Amino acid sequence: LAFMTLPCAIPHAYTERTQRLIPRQAAALLERLWRRWAEGAPPAGTGPLVASLARRRPLRLRIGKNLLEFAFGKITVTVRLPEGAFPNYAQLVPAENAHRAEFFAEDMRSAVRLVAPLAQDASGIVRLAWSGTTMTVRARSDAVGEVEGRVELRKPSDTVGAIAFNAKYLLEYLEDKSGPVLLETNSPNAPGVWSVTGQPKVVLMPMFVQQDAPPVPSPAASPANDDVTQASEESENGESATLREEGESEIPE
Numbered sequence: 413l414a415f416m417t418l419p420c421a422i423p424h425a426y427t428e429r430t431q432r433l434i435p436r437q438a439a440a441l442l443e444r445l446w447r448r449w450a451e452g453a454p455p456a457g458t459g460p461l462v463a464s465l466a467r468r469r470p471l472r473l474r475i476g477k478n479l480l481e482f483a484f485g486k487i488t489v490t491v492r493l494p495e496g497a498f499p500n501y502a503q504l505v506p507a508e509n510a511h512r513a514e515f516f517a518e519d520m521r522s523a524v525r526l527v528a529p530l531a532q533d534a535s536g537i538v539r540l541a542w543s544g545t546t547m548t549v550r551a552r553s554d555a556v557g558e559v560e561g562r563v564e565l566r567k568p569s570d571t572v573g574a575i576a577f578n579a580k581y582l583l584e585y586l587e588d589k590s591g592p593v594l595l596e597t598n599s600p601n602a603p604g605v606w607s608v609t610g611q612p613k614v615v616l617m618p619m620f621v622q623q624d625a626p627p628v629p630s631p632a633a634s635p636a637n638d639d640v641t642q643a644s645e646e647s648e649n650g651e652s653a654t655l656r657e658e659g660e661s662e663i664p665e
Contacts, residue, residue, distance in 0.1 A: 432480055433498055438491040445487055446471075504603055504615055509596035511573035513542045514566045517589035517608070520549070523561030524582050527551035530559045531579040537619050538582060540595075541574040551579070566592060575600050576619045585614055 474481040482489045524538060531538050531551035539550045545565045552558040575597050586593075589608055596605045601620060607613045 431498060432475065433494055433496055434480065434491060435494060438489070442482060442489055445489065446484065501615075505605060505613075506596075506598055506602065508598075509605065510598050511569070511571050511596065513540075513547055513569055513573060513595045514592055515547060515563050515595075516566070517586055517591060517593045519563045520593065521583070521586040521589070523549040523563050524579060524586065526561045527559050528579040528583065530556055535619070536578045536580055537576050537621055538579045539574070539576045539621065541572075542569055543572040544568055573597065575602075575604055576621045577604065577616055578619055581616055585616070 470484070472483040474483070478493055480491045480493055482491070527538055527549055528551070530553050533553035533555060534551060537551065539548075539552075541548050541550075542565060545568050547563040547565055549561040549563060550558060575595075585606060589611075591608065594607045596607075597603065597618075601618060604616045604618060605613055606616060
């Protein structure tokens with residue numbers, strides 16, 4: 413799932429909130445026409461301010477009952493709308509996320525590529541875990557073992573986060589990304605929201621795996637054989653208590 417919110421100017425008289433489905437082929441055509449139209453501007457010799465304004469060209473949108481009209485420049489595209497309602501994607505996107513990790517796309521892409529070959533032997537699972545200023549990217553296979561990469565976080569994380577994704581989907585998302593990337597989630601089983609400034613947010617569903625338990629301190633070493641020798645605490649007067657060797661019996665005569 414990918415989504416993005418764009419600013420627009422709506423006439424004051426138009427207060428109805430509306431939602432429309434656009435066929436995929438029509439959206440692809442609009443994307444191609446928009447790129448070609450935008451590539452023709454600005455004219456050669458224009459300054460940076462004019463070039464910036466030219467790239468921010470307006471798109472006019474007219475909404476009908478069964479038709480949708482897009483107009484930009486000398487181009488007008490009319491799309492016949494299909495019946496139906498778009499799924500409520502807002503239910504999949506958490507309003508707030510407890511865990512956040514920000515890193516550079518290039519670093520994450522390199523780490524995922526490192527572990528991806530081994531992940532293929534384990535349903536494509538790549539495990540991400542982070543705390544402080546470091547994120548680990550791991551994949552494991554029962555036949556081969558485990559491989560791990562590390563990614564430095566741009567900002568220290570206040571929480572300990574963990575989640576797993578399919579390596580294929582991660583690489584597809586990171587393929588054309590550059591610069592800072594933000595990953596947000598609420599838990600290992602909650603959706604992961606990926607975002608880059610100025611681009612649509614992408615929601616990736618996690619893979620359900622058993623998360624690694626935190627290391628448990630080893631217990632103190634115990635005597636090799638408690639039946640051989642038992643030592644009691646020293647008495648209050650400082651005298652050592654006697655040791656009872658194996659074989660002594662407490663059975664009364």
